[in-house]
Amino acid sequence: xxxxxxxxxxxxxxxxxxxxxxxxxxxxxxxxxxxxxxxxxxxxxxxxxxxxxxxxxxxxxxxxxxxxxxxxxxxxxxxxxxxxxxxxxxxxxxxxxxxxxxxxxxxxxxxxxxxxxxxxxxxxxxxxxxxxxxxxxxxxxxxxxxxxxxxxxxxxxxxxxxxxxxxxxxxxxxxxxxxxxxxxxxxxxxxxxxxxxxxxxxxxxxxxxxxxxxxxxxxxxxxxxxxxxxxxxxxxxxxxxxxxxxxxxxxxxxxxxxxxxxxxxxxxxxxxxxxxxxxxxxxxxxxxxxxxxxxxxxxxxxxxxxxxxxxxxxxxxxxxxxxxxxxxxxxxx
Numbered sequence: 001x002x003x004x005x006x007x008x009x010x011x012x013x014x015x016x017x018x019x020x021x022x023x024x025x026x027x028x029x030x031x032x033x034x035x036x037x038x039x040x041x042x043x044x045x046x047x048x049x050x051x052x053x054x055x056x057x058x059x060x061x062x063x064x065x066x067x068x069x070x071x072x073x074x075x076x077x078x079x080x081x082x083x084x085x086x087x088x089x090x091x092x093x094x095x096x097x098x099x100x101x102x103x104x105x106x107x108x109x110x111x112x113x114x115x116x117x118x119x120x121x122x123x124x125x126x127x128x129x130x131x132x133x134x135x136x137x138x139x140x141x142x143x144x145x146x147x148x149x150x151x152x153x154x155x156x157x158x159x160x161x162x163x164x165x166x167x168x169x170x171x172x173x174x175x176x177x178x179x180x181x182x183x184x185x186x187x188x189x190x191x192x193x194x195x196x197x198x199x200x201x202x203x204x205x206x207x208x209x210x211x212x213x214x215x216x217x218x219x220x221x222x223x224x225x226x227x228x229x230x231x232x233x234x235x236x237x238x239x240x241x242x243x244x245x246x247x248x249x250x251x252x253x254x255x256x257x258x259x260x261x262x263x264x265x266x267x268x269x270x271x272x273x274x275x276x277x278x279x280x281x282x283x284x285x286x287x288x289x290x291x292x293x294x295x296x297x298x299x300x301x302x303x304x305x306x307x308x309x310x311x312x313x314x315x316x317x318x319x320x321x322x323x324x325x326x327x328x329x330x331x332x333x
Contacts, residue, residue, distance in 0.1 A: 006324030010056025024060035090135025182210035243270035277311035
């Protein structure tokens with residue numbers, strides 16, 4: 001075992017059960033938004049996490065608004081300007097044992113053929129890595145990214161990611177972790193990249209089922225991804241269930257030319273509002289010999305986490321015990 005503490009369940013960005021808790025300063029640039037304001041929001045969210053017994057939280061990728069925007073230099077200094085406040089919020093997160101992370105937007109692409117886009121992506125990654133450093137967070141506080149686009153040549157795109165890894169400054173290489181996706185690059189691709197760069201890997205359970213090699217075994221692949229983390233650092237993974245509801249889509253009526261609403265089957269890459277508990281229980285039992293934290297990516301976020309804890313306590317006390325759920329549920333009741 002790496003740690004004596006229970007496994008963590010985490011939530012990303014928004015707290016849906018408390019609409020009054022904002023995740024970041026969303027004001028337009030004309031109103032001078034600032035990281036200071038976002039950190040005040042994170043401070044409040046940390047208090048809420050402590051009340052619920054939630055010990056992992058993904059901060060908004062827009063925490064520092066416009067901090068890396070190439071055409072708005074007036075915002076470029078806000079991270080360093082907020083060093084003292086970042087340290088305060090980081091100290092609070094450590095005191096509450098809340099693991100923090102970032103997940104930059106889909107526009108951060110290290111494998112882009114356009115060097116300008118790669119430079120901008122590295123700048124975004126550096127800004128978020130710097131915030132975690134100023135917060136005093138340990139190596140388990142990471143910045144999660146995907147491989148990127150295929151650009152009509154998957155092999156060349158993987159190799160370009162490897163080359164551009166060397167362009168990343170040290171703080172980025174220390175914080176960055178790589179996740180398998182659901183449409184383009186499988187866990188086998190990220191393992192290939194990790195072998196050549198040493199980048200740690202995030203395993204996404206739903207993405208694996210959407211995209212994996214025919215002979216790939218779920219638990220073996222998962223264990224291989226966890227093994228990319230150094231001893232003494234607890235890996236984390238992403239879990240969500242596929243959305244099963246019918247979708248409402250608009251189509252053009254051939255006769256009238258007008259758009260009409262219709263129903264269509266679900267797309268399995270979509271995330272469900274809540275976690276299917278029996279799917280989660282089966283996975284946790286299959287991976288009972290492994291240790292890792294779990295970021296839930298269900299659409300209902302904190303509400304989904306609270307529901308899953310209740311479900312585990314009812315249907316799978318053995319799994320619930322790994323997360324210390326009985327105590328957490330009792331304390332947050």
